[in-house]
Amino acid sequence: MQPLRLLLHRQEIGQRVEALAQCIDADYRGRAPVLLAVLKGAFVFLADLVRHLHLPLEIEFVRLASYGTRTQTSGQVELLLGPRLPLTGRDVIIVEDIIDTGLSVRWLVDYLERQRPATIRVCALLVRSTARSDPALRVDYVGFEIGQGFVVGYGLDMGEKYRSLPDIYVVEGTA
Ligand code: 5GP
Ligand code: MG
Secondary structure, three states, X not given: OOOEXXXXXXXXXXXXXXXXXXXXXXXXXXXXXXXXEEEXXXXXXXXXXXXXXXXXXXXXXXXXXXXXXXXXXXXXXEEEEOOOOOOOOOEEEEEEEEEOOOHHHHHHHHHHHOOOOOEEEEEEEEEXXXXXXXXXXXXXXXXXXXXXOOEEEOOEOEOOXXXXXXXXXXXXXXX
């Protein structure tokens, strides 16, 4: 088992999630957005985020499989589940655990746009600094910008392990 190095403590994550919720509350005042979380990794972030929101929101899930790798120039994304809620005319907020290359979220925005929602915004707990510099990728709410290294905990897994850890760690040797 590879050792883990603490990256973000639960207290720091909690404070940041609360601050993101305050921004969303203010931006969507008087509206009822659909929070569309990407399974599985975003489930802990979503659960914490919605408990700090005071909006009359709805929750929906999608599950994606992405076959993009760092060694391929064009990755492919496949929709494995949902969404079932009609999104036409709705304010959709995509909730992601981490944006790495940005491939999945770009694909998802394209896919959702075909349903003609009123608005689509992206809320990601973690964004790789390399993805932030991509002008084609707009992330409206960012928890933390992080560098290289595979991260686990707070919903994020490595081979289905570590999702239940309350803090976020970098797996040693992956940076
Ligand atoms: P993308 O490259 O399309 O932006 O990232 C797609 C997905 O890969 C993310 O939503 C996440 O599920 C997974 N992923 C990317 N980087 C990491 C990481 O460091 N740790 C974990 N656990 N998953 C990651
Ligand atoms: Mg994900």
